[in-house]
Amino acid sequence: MTEISLHLLDVLENSAKAGATRVRVFLGEDDEGENLVLEVEDDGRGMSPDEVSRALDPFFTTTPGKKVGLGLALLRGTAEAAGGRVRVRSLPGKGAVVTATFRLRSVDRPPLGDIPGTLETFVMCHPGIELDFTWKTRKGSFHANTRKQIPPGDRGSLDAVVAFAEKLSAGMKQAGFEPDKGGFDVEIETRS
Amino acid sequence: MKSRQDLERLREKTLEEICLRTASGAPRVVVGMGTCGIAAGARETLLAIMDELSKRRRTDVMISETGCVGLCAKEPLVEVTLPGQPTVVYGNVDPSKARRIVLDHLINGQPVTDWAVNVMPSPKEKEK
Numbered sequence: 001m002t003e004i005s006l007h008l009l010d011v012l013e014n015s016a017k018a019g020a021t022r023v024r025v026f027l028g029e030d031d032e033g034e035n036l037v038l039e040v041e042d043d044g045r046g047m048s049p050d051e052v053s054r055a056l057d058p059f060f061t062t063t064p065g066k067k068v069g070l071g072l073a074l075l076r077g078t079a080e081a082a083g084g085r086v087r088v089r090s091l092p093g094k095g096a097v098v099t100a101t102f103r104l105r106s107v108d109r110p111p112l113g114d115i116p117g118t119l120e121t122f123v124m125c126h127p128g129i130e131l132d133f134t135w136k137t138r139k140g141s142f143h144a145n146t147r148k149q150i151p152p153g154d155r156g157s158l159d160a161v162v163a164f165a166e167k168l169s170a171g172m173k174q175a176g177f178e179p180d181k182g183g184f185d186v187e188i189e190t191r192s
Numbered sequence: 193m194k195s196r197q198d199l200e201r202l203r204e205k206t207l208e209e210i211c212l213r214t215a216s217g218a219p220r221v222v223v224g225m226g227t228c229g230i231a232a233g234a235r236e237t238l239l240a241i242m243d244e245l246s247k248r249r250r251t252d253v254m255i256s257e258t259g260c261v262g263l264c265a266k267e268p269l270v271e272v273t274l275p276g277q278p279t280v281v282y283g284n285v286d287p288s289k290a291r292r293i294v295l296d297h298l299i300n301g302q303p304v305t306d307w308a309v310n311v312m313p314s315p316k317e318k319e320k
Contacts, residue, residue, distance in 0.1 A: 001231055010230050018257065071227040109318070121235050124242060125225065125257040145243070158242060158251045 001074055003113025004102070010071040011040045011098050012122045017063075017128060018044025018096065019145050023129055027115065028136035029104060035084060036112075039099045047090040055088045075076060075100055082109035082183060102183070109183030116172060119144075120165035127156030133168075140177025144168050217275045219298055224269035226260030231291045232267035233286060240287035241270070244294040253298060266309050270299050276314055283309035 001007050008025070013166050015023045020042035023117045047062075048056065054060040061069030076086040076096075083103035088098035102109045115135070121145055123131055123166070130147040146164065154160035223229070223238045238257070245253050261287030263269060270293060273279040280303045281294055289307060296302045303311075 006230050006235065009225070009235060010227050013225055013230070013259070017194055031280075063259070074227065074231075115238050118235060120242070121238050124238070125223075158246055158253075159256070162242065162246050179261075 001110070003111055004036070004078070004109075005115045005118040007071075007075045007100070008079060008115070009118045009122060011075065012118075014071060014098075014121075015040060015042035015044055015096070016126050017044060018046070020044035020095065020096075020129055022066035022132065023118075024134075026136070028101045028132045028134070029057055029138060030101070031139055034104060036102045036109065038095075038100045038102075043095040046092045046094045046096055047088075048092050052088055052090050054153075054176060056086060060101065065174060069183060072098070078102070080105040104183060105146060106183040109174065111180050111182040112177075113123070113179075115177065116169040119168060120161060123150075123158075123164060124158070125162045130160070134178060135172055137176055140174070142171045142175035142177070144171065217251055219275065220254045220256065220271075221294075221298065222256045222258050222271040222272040222273075224259075224261060224267055225257035226262050226264075226267075228264035229269065230266040232264075234268040236287050237268045237285050237290045238269060239289040241294055244291045245298070248294070248299060250294075250299060261308070269309070272303070273314075274298070274301060277301075277315050281306045281310040281311040281312070282306050 001008070008027070012023060012025070020178055024041040025039070029035065030037050051062065056072050057072035058068055058070050063066070063069065072086065072088065073101050074095035077084050079100045083106045087099045088096065119131065119133060130145070133144045135142040149167070150160050150164055201229050221241055223234050223241070239254070242255065245251070248250060261269065263283070268285045269280055270282045270285045271289065272282070280297065282289070282304065285307070287295065293307070295303055296304050
């Protein structure tokens with residue numbers, strides 16, 4: 001995966017497969033401004049303690065007929081390469097929380113990528129899932145919620161999703177979100 | 193808008209545009225969104241499909257996604273179904289191919305056979 005937003009989409013797809021009706025996404029810097037934090041919380045079917053302990057194993061999956069489950073393993077690879085980690089918390093029937101941290105200035109931290117496009121894709125394909133998204137850095141913050149911002153009859157409508165994505169994109173830009181080149185870029189900026 | 197009739201006409205027009213995604217007769221596009229599809233660029237493909245359909249005012253098309261179907265080397269995979277016609281699965285669909293598939297297959301009803309990796313008969317043909 002070349003962008004953090006692609007990992008986000010992958011984790012969101014896991015939530016959808018787990019039968020979630022509500023997904024909360026937090027993306028932003030921690031209080032010290034040292035780490036980038038990505039957190040996805042869902043109310044899906046959750047995992048047993050055994051499944052949680054093996055969730056990051058690339059050769060473990062709950063999908064019948066498959067032998068590998070690479071999504072979270074790839075996320076762990078990216079996070080650990082960037083000096084961070086991935087934590088999975090879940091209980092059966094109680095949903096799951098996946099938290100990934102990346103050192104903001106690590107040269108191996110990939111760019112954030114197209115976050116609005118990622119969320120647009122997810123909202124289009126899963127009209128029945130409420131997406132609650134928060135973006136927060138020292139530059140500003142932004143919050144969006146599909147249940148509040150898309151009328152019930154319009155969920156799944158192409159026009160409504162495109163309009164939601166445009167607002168999301170404009171709101172995030174206002175809150176200081178801009179396409180970056182990853183940790184390497186931040187490091188150069190800090191030095192100069 | 194001057195009267196209740198105007199309002200009702202607007203309602204009907206809007207409902208028609210939305211064309212309730214659950215309608216069985218709607219054309220359907222499914223994009224492979226497993227980890228393999230996402231890594232291969234399925235998001236850009238889907239965004240291109242949405243953009244092209246939005247530009248051409250084809251809001252009746254049902255857009256959906258599926259997980260890994262086991263053909264990871266051909267991702268991004270896009271499946272197009274028109275009512276009563278065979279389902280065509282396209283492989284290695286980048287955004288520019290996606291735009292052409294929307295135009296040729298979804299809008300003009302002509303599958304782009306060069307890029308098809310599988311053709312599945314429609315349920316009616318299966319019955320025969």
